[in-house]
Amino acid sequence: KRIDELQSATGVKILKGMEVDFFNNNEWRKGFEEAILYLKPDYLIGSAHFVEQDGILFNSHDLKKATSIEQQKLLTRYWQNVRATANSGLFDFLAHIDLMKKVGLGSEDSWVEEEFKTVQAIRASGVMVELNTSAFKHGDEPYPSKRIMKMMADENVKVILSDDAHDVKRLGADFVRAYDMARSCGINNFYGDKVYTMPITVKLKNDEDFAVLDLMSKKDFYNIILNDSTKTRISLKIQDGCDNRCAYCIIPY
Numbered sequence: 001k002r003i004d005e006l007q008s009a010t011g012v013k014i015l016k017g018m019e020v021d022f023f024n025n026n027e028w029r030k031g032f033e034e035a036i037l038y039l040k041p042d043y044l045i046g047s048a049h050f051v052e053q054d055g056i057l058f059n060s061h062d063l064k065k066a067t068s069i070e071q072q073k074l075l076t077r078y079w080q081n082v083r084a085t086a087n088s089g090l091f092d093f094l095a096h097i098d099l100m101k102k103v104g105l106g107s108e109d110s111w112v113e114e115e116f117k118t119v120q121a122i123r124a125s126g127v128m129v130e131l132n133t134s135a136f137k138h139g140d141e142p143y144p145s146k147r148i149m150k151m152m153a154d155e156n157v158k159v160i161l162s163d164d165a166h167d168v169k170r171l172g173a174d175f176v177r178a179y180d181m182a183r184s185c186g187i188n189n190f191y192g193d194k195v196y197t198m199p200i201t202v203k204l205k206n207d208e209d210f211a212v213l214d215l216m217s218k219k220d221f222y223n224i225i226l227n228d229s230t231k232t233r234i235s236l237k238i239q240d241g242c243d244n245r246c247a248y249c250i251i252p253y
Contacts, residue, residue, distance in 0.1 A: 046091030096143035153186030
């Protein structure tokens with residue numbers, strides 16, 4: 001309700017999303033359908049935060065504490081869950097598909113086969129995969145890993161950039177870094193066009209990084225130093241002209 005009120009008051013279009021763990025049973029399906037009818041989300045994100053075994057739900061931290069034998073079983077079940085989520089056909093994109101690397105699990109070469117089967121299932125289902133930049137808080141890769149991104153490139157899986165921010169300060173964080181890394185892995189199939197989906201990362205005089213998502217809302221351009229290698233320009237002399245029709249620019253119009 002509050003989102004709808006803000007949208008009406010500001011005129012800014014705000015999409016409402018819902019991230020959901022998928023469980024293949026009737027009780028879950030009933031609750032899921034009730035939530036959709038009540039919340040009316042604009043898009044749905046499928047995820048696998050939990051692994052169920054013998055009626056008990058385990059999260060990533062539980063897996064970290066488990067014995068090596070139990071970890072193998074639960075990690076295998078985890079990848080099965082991701083595939084089931086893709087195959088369900090209920091979601092617009094999948095979130096952080098290799099979430100378990102957050103606690104240092106699943107990066108060994110022995111998991112390549114499970115990863116490959118999962119990427120094939122995703123490609124067959126047609127669902128998009130989130131390139132989640134929140135993982136940069138914990139390491140030098142987003143979700144998913146570069147190894148998985150290369151598989152996704154081979155299967156032409158469509159990717160959508162997402163910050164999974166949890167904090168307004170991280171809105172649009174590391175998009176350029178993630179985009180460049182995905183391209184280096186061979187990914188070319190992105191949701192939308194780079195010009196429209198990529199914010200420009202700039203640096204203010206106080207050394208604060210800022211992701212400019214709407215350049216037309218910024219008036220203090222003299223404080224901004226371009227810090228971006230994507231060839232996107234923050235300013236353009238009108239007499240030079242341009243026909244690229246970027247979403248934020250008035251020149252071609």
